Amino acid sequence: xxxxxxxxxxxxxxxxxxxxxxxxxxxxxxxxxxxxxxxxxxxxxxxxxxxxxxxxxxxxxxxxxxxxxxxxxxxxxxxxxxxxxxxxxxxxxxxxxxxxxxxxxxxxxxxxxxxxxxxxxxxxxxxxxxxxxxxxxxxxxxxxxxxxxxxxxxxxxxxxxxxxxxxxxxxxxxxxxxxxxxxxxxxxxxxxxxxxxxxxxxxxxxxxxxxxxxxxxxxxxxxxxxxxxxxxxxxxxxxxxxxxxxxxxxxxxxxxxxxxxxxxxxxxxxxxxxxxxxxxxxxxxxxxxxxxxxxxxxxxxxxxxxxxxxxxxxxxxxxxxxxxxxxxxxxxxxxxxxxxxxxxxxxxxxxxxxxxxxxxxxxxxxxxxxxxxxxxxxxxxxxxxxxxxx
Ligand SMILES: NC(=O)c1ccc[n+]([C@@H]2O[C@H](COP(=O)([O-])OP(=O)(O)OC[C@H]3O[C@@H](n4cnc5c(N)ncnc54)[C@H](O)[C@@H]3O)[C@@H](O)[C@H]2O)c1
Numbered sequence: 001x002x003x004x005x006x007x008x009x010x011x012x013x014x015x016x017x018x019x020x021x022x023x024x025x026x027x028x029x030x031x032x033x034x035x036x037x038x039x040x041x042x043x044x045x046x047x048x049x050x051x052x053x054x055x056x057x058x059x060x061x062x063x064x065x066x067x068x069x070x071x072x073x074x075x076x077x078x079x080x081x082x083x084x085x086x087x088x089x090x091x092x093x094x095x096x097x098x099x100x101x102x103x104x105x106x107x108x109x110x111x112x113x114x115x116x117x118x119x120x121x122x123x124x125x126x127x128x129x130x131x132x133x134x135x136x137x138x139x140x141x142x143x144x145x146x147x148x149x150x151x152x153x154x155x156x157x158x159x160x161x162x163x164x165x166x167x168x169x170x171x172x173x174x175x176x177x178x179x180x181x182x183x184x185x186x187x188x189x190x191x192x193x194x195x196x197x198x199x200x201x202x203x204x205x206x207x208x209x210x211x212x213x214x215x216x217x218x219x220x221x222x223x224x225x226x227x228x229x230x231x232x233x234x235x236x237x238x239x240x241x242x243x244x245x246x247x248x249x250x251x252x253x254x255x256x257x258x259x260x261x262x263x264x265x266x267x268x269x270x271x272x273x274x275x276x277x278x279x280x281x282x283x284x285x286x287x288x289x290x291x292x293x294x295x296x297x298x299x300x301x302x303x304x305x306x307x308x309x310x311x312x313x314x315x316x317x318x319x320x321x322x323x324x325x326x327x328x329x330x331x332x333x334x335x336x337x338x339x340x341x342x343x344x345x346x347x348x349x350x351x352x353x354x355x356x357x358x359x360x361x362x363x364x365x366x367x368x369x370x371x372x373x374x375x376x377x378x379x380x381x382x383x384x385x386x387x388x389x390x
Contacts, residue, residue, distance in 0.1 A: 001031055004332040007038040007065045009086060010077035011050035013167065014100065014324065015039070018075065019054045021325040030390030032333045034073075040065040062086065066093040072335065073098055075328060079172055080182055084109040091116045091124075096335055098125040098328045101186035102355065103348035105177050107372070110352035114345040123334055125341050126348035128187045129327025131194045132389060133278025137316040137380050139270060140195055144379070147284050147306060148265025151196065154245040155264075156275075158184045159256035162231070168218030171225040173251070179229035180251040181355050184276070188247060189351045190343075191261065191275035192239070198373045199354050200240045206230035206362035209252035235358045240373070247358075278323040281309055315382040330389045337390070342377035350374040 006022070008015055022034050038058040041047040051059035058068070065074060066089055074090045076083060076099040084104045090097045091113065103126040104110040117124045130136060143151065158180065164170035173183055193199065208231050212224045231252045237245040248258075261272040267287050273280020288301045295301070307315070327343035334341035350372045357368040380389060 005037040025387035124345040125331035135273035135280030149267030157258040159253040162251035187275040204235040204361040207232040
């Protein structure tokens, strides 16, 4: 068994999910095992509290973790505005990097990180890795086996009322270099690239529904804070394979009945579960379901044999709905096997460019033409146990 020692930098809200899932679900696969050896934070009290609560052997300031020779992967779980600088420091320190989303704020930053990793012969992994979960794996399997025929169009909708009812520091999500597109866009854009391949061009509009918002929990509860970023984006994407996507990402919506993602094909419709979650069962309908209601009996179409829900659960077993860390195990496996990791640098750079492309198209009113590409990552093998990636 190859043991890869891992350190976490940023002991905030999501670190707890990472620690739980790396220990309980995504700890070991294909002869590679993750060992959570250290945690760090600019706030030493937080680092200490995290180490004590989760029995992590060492803790310290980020600089101390960067210098620890035994750590091979550092996971960056700091707020987005610190990602680029810390990612750079992690790579410069000779560590493989796994970063929470967004990987970087600009396309140039993302490309610089990828080039630096290549120069230093290091690997990059980045969230979202939820496409390795059962919900999106089952959806991808159905799409690739032709359940809806040739895909034509997609509607994807991240409609939410924001983070201020649950996140203890919500103001950071509404700063000028933040907003729903950086925060939630990566889940949808990654899912689209994984299922359909790269984005080719983008048109978009944006809006800001509220100039001020209110914190409903945490230390700033009851306090208003300003909104410095668009909180509604409506984008039209043309994928390189010709599929047209209607994507909406917003923190301004109290309630919506729109699906997270529906893919419309020549032979049917596939409704994809929430790209932010690891678990979920896709729902699909075939053209025969519609046509056989109107066709005369002698012309009814034979129904096409499709996998049942039970089969899909066997192929891609269920986990908890909300998990994090599969991409870290995927990265560790890639380091040892010298294969390409699925939630890797090319995908992260392409998604970062798509986010920036949507912003630029909304600002300029012009079509944004993508410069980067990515290939679809290899799907998970059918029939692996929950939490296994190889
Ligand atoms: N909260 C969630 O549910 C959630 C879910 C998925 C992804 N994420 C992503 O995870 C990241 C962290 O989110 P969070 O909600 O845990 O944030 P958070 O604000 O709860 O915690 C961030 C932690 O990072 C520390 N920190 C800040 N700057 C630092 C630096 N330069 N070096 C080291 N530590 C530093 C802070 O002290 C804090 O403890 C973000 O990229 C976010 O988009 C969060």
